[in-house]
Amino acid sequence: MTRTIGVLIFPEFQILDASGPIAAFEIAARYVPGAYDIRVVAYEPGPVASSSGLQVVAAPLSDEPLDTLVIAGGEGTRRPAICGRTLDWVRRTFHSARRTASVCSGAYILAEAGLLDGRRATTHWQRCPDFARRYPKVRLEPDRIFVRDGDVWSSAGITAGIDLSLALIAEDLGEDVARSVAQQLVVYHRRPGGQSQFSALLELGGQGGRFADLLDWMRERLAEPLNVERLADQAAMSPRHFARAFTAETGMTPAKAVERLRLETARERVESSAEPIDRVAAATGFGDPERMRRAFLRAFGQPPQALRRAARA
Incomplete structure (x- = not known):
């Protein structure tokens, strides 16, 4: 069974918010061939510049079903680049995908689309005061590395996207595969000290x-x-x-x-x-x-x- 992973990016996204999960799923597919089909998508397809200036080539948004939607974060979440059409696509995909996840300030996109109302979620610690003011209906948990509320996952700042991805891989393919992926990435399978930032x-x-x-x-x-x-x-x-x-x-x-x-x-x-x-x-x-x-x-x-x-x- 191949699970399609869609990674949403936009101008001024944080490169590691996207590349961390991409690397984790790509390595998992080495251990379980055919486990994942990874696609990077954006409202404006083609080369998309990250906040560092590095570019990633993205496919256009499509209503083709996804197993998992992963939304990157970055400075671009504060910019007009996150337009109404992108939010409409996120809402449609949210309801058709098996699960949805955000990395770092990618939680802003889910919240702006109204998809986190009444749900538990987290984001980068530095954004938490602003996020709580802007989205009071979200049950923000600022301490956590990642939070799962049903089929909606959110993670803290930047590298926490790898922690979240390992948890998603463990859910799909088992703890042994997730542990092997962590070893390849040279990161903790489970961060010591609990899930806290x-x-x-x-x-x-x-x-x-x-x-x-x-x-x-x-x-x-x-x-x-x-x-x-x-x-x-x-x-x-x-x-x-x-x-x-x-x-x-x-x-x-x-x-x-x-x-x-x-x-x-x-x-x-x-x-x-x-x-x-x-x-x-x-x-x-x-x-x-x-x-x-x-x-x-x-x-x-x-x-x-x-x-x-x-x-x-």
Whole structure:
């Protein structure tokens, strides 16, 4: 059985958003000959320039059935290149294809077409605040590397398209083939530490910025109460002004930042030591193991014990 994969590109698309999935499916077809037929398509066929200037030759949009639609992201998602005819084609293909996936800011195209309303989805961490404002009907999960909601998949920034593609390959051809593809690509079959991009959010959102010193102060006091009032006092600001400024600077609320710092620290301790889970929960401010377990399930999709077993393996 040959599955037709359509990769939608447009002017100023991100080259790796398209080439990563293409490479993954192409290598999978080496292990299972005939498994995939890969087609790159665009509203204006022919050479399509990526944001780097490199060009990819695309076929015209067609109503020929696809098994899987993969929508690339990139700066072009903000441009008029994503015209109404492209969105109409995406809507038609969405309803006829077995599944649809977006890479990075490709989620904007699905959301603009109204296809993510009421669904869980993710996108690049840097785009999440803007995406949430523009598409409030989407249940955005900014922490995740990729999200599956039924037959709709979305992934975080750029290389996460490879993670998503490996998951699609595993669904089609089995975990052994997906693992072999990952080995050929020299990437993780499953990224360690769970499916989360929030570490990059914290480091890139706060490092060297207005609240870098405060984030370091918070990391040293995770076991203590860290409410908005205390954080605002440390930052020498009123609680209301602090909450607004912090969210604008880092892309997350103070409460969310505290939880993510606690999760990051707890995950590192869980994976790198044999420290009892209840002690980790107490030391990182969760208070009790059950509260930490629920937070791990929300962020990583796995409880602490599962992450520890995976790290040891």
